[in-house]
Amino acid sequence: GAVVSQHPSWVICKSGTSVKIECRSLDFQATTMFWYRQFPKQSLMLMATSNEGSKATYEQGVEKDKFLINHASLTLSTLTVTSAHPEDSSFYICSASRDRVGSPLHFGNGTRLTVT
Amino acid sequence: AQSVTQLDSHVSVSEGTPVLLRCNYSSSYSPSLFWYVQHPNKGLQLLLKYTSAATLVKGINGFEAEFKKSETSFHLTKPSAHMSDAAEYFCVVSVGTYKYIFGTGTRLKVLA
Numbered sequence: 001g002a003v004v005s006q007h008p009s010w011v012i013c014k015s016g017t018s019v020k021i022e023c024r025s026l027d028f029q030a031t032t033m034f035w036y037r038q039f040p041k042q043s044l045m046l047m048a049t050s051n052e053g054s055k056a057t058y059e060q061g062v063e064k065d066k067f068l069i070n071h072a073s074l075t076l077s078t079l080t081v082t083s084a085h086p087e088d089s090s091f092y093i094c095s096a097s098r099d100r101v102g103s104p105l106h107f108g109n110g111t112r113l114t115v116t
Numbered sequence: 117a118q119s120v121t122q123l124d125s126h127v128s129v130s131e132g133t134p135v136l137l138r139c140n141y142s143s144s145y146s147p148s149l150f151w152y153v154q155h156p157n158k159g160l161q162l163l164l165k166y167t168s169a170a171t172l173v174k175g176i177n178g179f180e181a182e183f184k185k186s187e188t189s190f191h192l193t194k195p196s197a198h199m200s201d202a203a204e205y206f207c208v209v210s211v212g213t214y215k216y217i218f219g220t221g222t223r224l225k226v227l228a
Contacts, residue, residue: 043206102167105150105208107152
C-alpha cells in the first residue's frame, strides 16, 4: 500500500525557535498533501492543504505566518512552526492521497511537538 | 451539506466478543467511505474503503463494514475483539477530489 513518511516523530524545542516537519510520499506522487493538528482525545483538525508548486490553502483561524507550508516537489511537503510557543505543543499529522476521486488518505505517523 | 456522525464516542467490549462501531453520513454525492484506526501517538491506518463496488467491504485485521445507502450508514464490525484492537477509530467520507470529512472518533476499549 501507499506509504507516507513523516519526520521527526517527536521534537522538543525552546520557545521562540522554529521547527520543520517533513512529510514524504514514498511510492506515489502527491500533488496535494494535508496537514492536521490533533489535540488530546480529539479528532484531527485540518490546518491546511498543501499544493505542489503553489501556495497552501489554510483553514480559517490558522495563522499562515506561523505555520509555513512548502510543497516543492511531488513527494515532499514541509510544515514549519515559526517562533514556537508552548501553546503550539501538539500532535501534527500529514496525509496524502493519489490524484483520483475516491482515493483514501494515507497518513504519516505524526510528530509530537513539545515547546518548552 | 456533507457530514459524518460517529454515534458512539466510547465503546467497551470484552475480548472475544463482537465489535460494532457506528457511522452515519450525509452526502449529496455518491460518497467514498473509509474507516481508519489510530493507536496512541501514531498516525491513522486505513482499515477499509468503500468506493461504490461491493457494499460489504472486508478490511485488514478481520474488520469489515457494510454500506447501506437506504440507512446512510457504514458501520464497522469485527466478529471477535482482540486486546490489540483497543484504539481510536475514525470514519471518513470523501465527497470529491481532496475533500475529506472526518468523524469525531470512537474509542474502543477491549476488556480482558
